[in-house]
Amino acid sequence: MIKPKINVNAFLLCFIILRFCFPFIALSQDRHLAENKAQQYYTLNDFYSVKKFDTHIHLNTYQDIFIKQAQRDNFCFLDIVDDRPFGLPMEGQQKIAIYDVKRFPKTMVFATTFSVKNWGDKDWAEQTIASLKQSFSDGARAVKIWKNIGMSLRDKNGRFVMVDDPGLKPVLDYLEKGHIAVIAHNGEPKDCWQPLDKMAFGKDYYGEHPEYHMYLHPDYPTYNDQIDARDNMLTKHPDLNFVGAHLGTLEWSLDELAKRLDKFPNMSVDLSRMPYLQLHALRNWQKTRDFFIKYQDRLLYGTDMAINDTKIPEELEKETHATWLSDWKFYVTDDKINLPGYGNLRGVKLPKSVIDKIYLKNAERWLPIKQGVEN
Numbered sequence: 001m002i003k004p005k006i007n008v009n010a011f012l013l014c015f016i017i018l019r020f021c022f023p024f025i026a027l028s029q030d031r032h033l034a035e036n037k038a039q040q041y042y043t044l045n046d047f048y049s050v051k052k053f054d055t056h057i058h059l060n061t062y063q064d065i066f067i068k069q070a071q072r073d074n075f076c077f078l079d080i081v082d083d084r085p086f087g088l089p090m091e092g093q094q095k096i097a098i099y100d101v102k103r104f105p106k107t108m109v110f111a112t113t114f115s116v117k118n119w120g121d122k123d124w125a126e127q128t129i130a131s132l133k134q135s136f137s138d139g140a141r142a143v144k145i146w147k148n149i150g151m152s153l154r155d156k157n158g159r160f161v162m163v164d165d166p167g168l169k170p171v172l173d174y175l176e177k178g179h180i181a182v183i184a185h186n187g188e189p190k191d192c193w194q195p196l197d198k199m200a201f202g203k204d205y206y207g208e209h210p211e212y213h214m215y216l217h218p219d220y221p222t223y224n225d226q227i228d229a230r231d232n233m234l235t236k237h238p239d240l241n242f243v244g245a246h247l248g249t250l251e252w253s254l255d256e257l258a259k260r261l262d263k264f265p266n267m268s269v270d271l272s273r274m275p276y277l278q279l280h281a282l283r284n285w286q287k288t289r290d291f292f293i294k295y296q297d298r299l300l301y302g303t304d305m306a307i308n309d310t311k312i313p314e315e316l317e318k319e320t321h322a323t324w325l326s327d328w329k330f331y332v333t334d335d336k337i338n339l340p341g342y343g344n345l346r347g348v349k350l351p352k353s354v355i356d357k358i359y360l361k362n363a364e365r366w367l368p369i370k371q372g373v374e375n
């Protein structure tokens with residue numbers, strides 16, 4: 001083989017002449033590189049111009065103060081109806097959702113749910129599927145499964161009904177076949193099963209509500225029972241379009257969450273447990289950032305804000321804006337952030353391409369919705 005002859009000395013001489021006689025060539029290259037690097041990240045100010053989607057909102061009011069704030073902050077959102085035993089019942093939540101989705105089709109979509117009131121009836125699954133079909137024709141795009149399954153619903157023998165109960169299977173089969181997204185809130189944060197002094201967060205809440213503090217109720221299913229039932233259900237429904245609410249109830253460990261994301265390719269999670277995410281970043285910034293980058297296709301931005309009637313609209317506007325803006329700061333910058341009770345951490349400063357997925361593209365893919373919402 002003939003090797004091309006290169007006069008190394010002549011080549012070096014040429015390079016030195018070019019580099020020193022025409023320094024602007026190198027300078028413009030450096031500037032170009034710096035600009036490219038800057039373009040990889042959003043800034044705090046980009047908050048206003050980037051289209052974003054919050055996948056976890058509860059609208060409990062006909063007032064449109066929150067919706068108007070979402071529009072000002074360039075947010076679309078998913079309003080989630082659920083079967084909670086306090087506050088506005090699910091029928092009332094759904095009426096609001098149907099009403100608002102018609103008024104603001106470019107800003108919101110909604111997820112419906114189903115009742116377990118007649119659980120145990122022979123035709124429960126059939127009736128439930130019929131009611132879901134009605135909700136979809138009323139505009140629902142996804143279905144929420146709430147923690148009452150696993151935490152409070154019991155069968156006629158007094159046993160807790162878990163999410164992998166055979167009675168639920170026909171409904172899950174129907175959703176799986178129809179590629180309808182299921183957003184599941186399974187169990188509670190692990191803290192709920194810990195003594196107060198071992199909790200990362202929630203000491204005040206569980207201190208005031210011992211009835212919900214599972215550490216005090218060993219007769220209830222354990223934390224692992226909840227996770228095992230969910231995992232078992234996912235094993236049986238490999239094509240279910242599944243979104244685990246609140247980091248899939250694995251908020252306390254990125255390793256445990258990563259294991260599930262690896263095991264179940266049909267699982268994504270919403271990020272509505274910000275204090276835990278910030279605690280992970282405070283304890284191990286690099287590991288937390290790496291987690292976001294590795295699982296960038298499986299994470300959906302969400303806040304779990306519950307919006308109620310208010311007589312002070314400015315307050316709701318201010319709080320909503322502050323929540324969204326401070327989360328944006330955590331994800332797009334490496335600025336200092338204070339986590340009360342723990343100290344200061346730095347934002348994870350994710351690249352634009354990752355932010356675009358977490359804040360919009362993944363919602364479009366997993367929920368699924370087009371361009372955020374209907375156009």
Ligand SMILES: [Zn+2]
Nearest residue numbers: 056058080304
């Ligand atoms: Zn919620």
